[in-house]
Amino acid sequence: MSDLADKYIERFTLNQRLQHGINAVACLSLFLTGLPVKFPDQLGYIAIMMGGFNVTTVIHRMAGTAILALAMFHFLYYIIDRGWFKDKEIIPSPKDVTDVIEDTKFIIGLSDEKGRYRKYSYREKLDYWGAVIFFPILIVTGVILWHPAFAVHYFMPADYLPAVRLIHSMDAILAGMAVMLHMYNVHLSPRFFPVNWTMFTGMISEEMAEEEFPLWYERVKRNQREE
Amino acid sequence: MFDLNSEDNKGYVNKHAEMGEKDMNQKQQDIITIVLWIFCIVIVVSSIFALYATFGTAAPYHKKIFPGLSTEPIETLAESGQLSQSAMVAFHYAEMFMELLDLGIPVFAILVFHHLLMNFRALIKEKGVKF
Numbered sequence: 001m002s003d004l005a006d007k008y009i010e011r012f013t014l015n016q017r018l019q020h021g022i023n024a025v026a027c028l029s030l031f032l033t034g035l036p037v038k039f040p041d042q043l044g045y046i047a048i049m050m051g052g053f054n055v056t057t058v059i060h061r062m063a064g065t066a067i068l069a070l071a072m073f074h075f076l077y078y079i080i081d082r083g084w085f086k087d088k089e090i091i092p093s094p095k096d097v098t099d100v101i102e103d104t105k106f107i108i109g110l111s112d113e114k115g116r117y118r119k120y121s122y123r124e125k126l127d128y129w130g131a132v133i134f135f136p137i138l139i140v141t142g143v144i145l146w147h148p149a150f151a152v153h154y155f156m157p158a159d160y161l162p163a164v165r166l167i168h169s170m171d172a173i174l175a176g177m178a179v180m181l182h183m184y185n186v187h188l189s190p191r192f193f194p195v196n197w198t199m200f201t202g203m204i205s206e207e208m209a210e211e212e213f214p215l216w217y218e219r220v221k222r223n224q225r226e227e
Numbered sequence: 228m229f230d231l232n233s234e235d236n237k238g239y240v241n242k243h244a245e246m247g248e249k250d251m252n253q254k255q256q257d258i259i260t261i262v263l264w265i266f267c268i269v270i271v272v273s274s275i276f277a278l279y280a281t282f283g284t285a286a287p288y289h290k291k292i293f294p295g296l297s298t299e300p301i302e303t304l305a306e307s308g309q310l311s312q313s314a315m316v317a318f319h320y321a322e323m324f325m326e327l328l329d330l331g332i333p334v335f336a337i338l339v340f341h342h343l344l345m346n347f348r349a350l351i352k353e354k355g356v357k358f
Contacts, residue, residue: 015260061285065271073267080259107344112352114345123342149282159314163321170325174332181335190346 008203009220011119015077017202022070023131029063031176032056038169064142071135089119089216092129096122119216127182134175141168 012020033056036047047056099115099122106114115121120128141164144151152158186196191212198204209217279285310318 015256065275069264069267069271072271073263076267077260077263080263081256103341103345107341107348109348114349123338126338146285147278147282150278153282157311157314159310160317162310163314163318166318166321167325170329174325174328177332177335181338184339185342189342190350 007206009206009209009217010202011198011204011209012202014202017199019070019074020199022066026063026066026070027175027179029059030067030172031179033060033063034169034172035176038173061146064139064146067135068139068143071139090125090128092122092125096125116214117212117216118219119213121213123185127178127185130178131175134171134178137171138168138175141165141171 032046033050036043036045036053036056037060040047047053050056050059095118099117102111102113102115105111144156144161144164145168148158148161151164152161156164186192186199187194206217209220
């Protein structure tokens with residue numbers, strides 16, 4: 001085994017990285033083209049720089065289409081693969097609460113050890129489940145706003161559209177804040193600054209894995225030994 | 228830089244067990260992934276084309292124009308009878324609920340601060356700084 005293989009372990013598959021990449025690009029495009037619509041007086045210049053609202057509208061809808069396809073893929077894939085239920089790595093558990101308590105104790109000096117995470121800490125779970133909960137709201141309201149005539153024809157009075165528009169925009173702002181939190185956690189945090197390459201290469205150094213996700217690291221090493 | 232499939236690296240991590248993919252081999256998994264991607268893209272794109280075909284041009288929402296509604300503020304719309312009472316109630320409930328959700332934003336700030344403090348504390352521990 002090479003030295004490099006001794007030092008790195010796989011954290012994300014190519015499939016997961018591809019999904020994340022599409023999500024990241026689409027979300028950033030959606031924020032960039034959606035915010036000028038929400039705040040045209042303050043941020044309208046962003047749309048003008050991109051070629052005007054006619055252009056940003058098209059980009060917004062293309063990115064929305066990508067998110068819609070991605071959400072569908074993700075949902076179907078995890079049903080087929082049963083990834084959510086096999087290892088239960090991403091499912092929130094009582095241990096997340098104890099990890100938060102352990103971390104808080106660590107911060108204020110009551111403990112010398114921070115929480116020992118499995119594959120995903122409560123921060124990653126918050127990012128993921130935030131997206132799982134809020135994306136469907138954005139997708140449904142987004143499709144209604146895209147084709148209001150469709151929604152009005154089948155299931156909604158026309159004068160409910162302002163409420164739908166409000167939900168879509170405010171949910172998007174919340175999602176934007178969640179992305180900023182995510183960016184801090186994975187890139188701007190002093191431990192990873194300036195960039196964390198794990199989601200790009202799929203690999204994490206053993207040193208970092210042991211430090212950040214010790215229980216997962218121990219399990220990976222145990223599996224290696226058993227092989 | 229790092230070839231997962233090279234002989235050297237085989238077996239250094241129980242990849243399938245890690246990702247919960249014990250039941251499928253890599254090839255089956257790749258095929259399912261590709262087929263599923265194609266399926267999802269086709270479904271979504273054809274649905275969008277169907278919407279355009281059935282209902283015509285998409286709403287020019289950047290101009291804040293919706294069927295039967297003008298660009299007037301919500302209160303004016305209600306007063307002029309363009310919004311029903313139930314639509315007004317729906318709007319205000321939506322506003323209240325979403326503003327409640329946006330209270331989550333300070334929670335994010337607290338989480339960032341929490342994480343920053345953790346790094347700071349870890350640094351103190353590593354460097355052995357004492358107060």
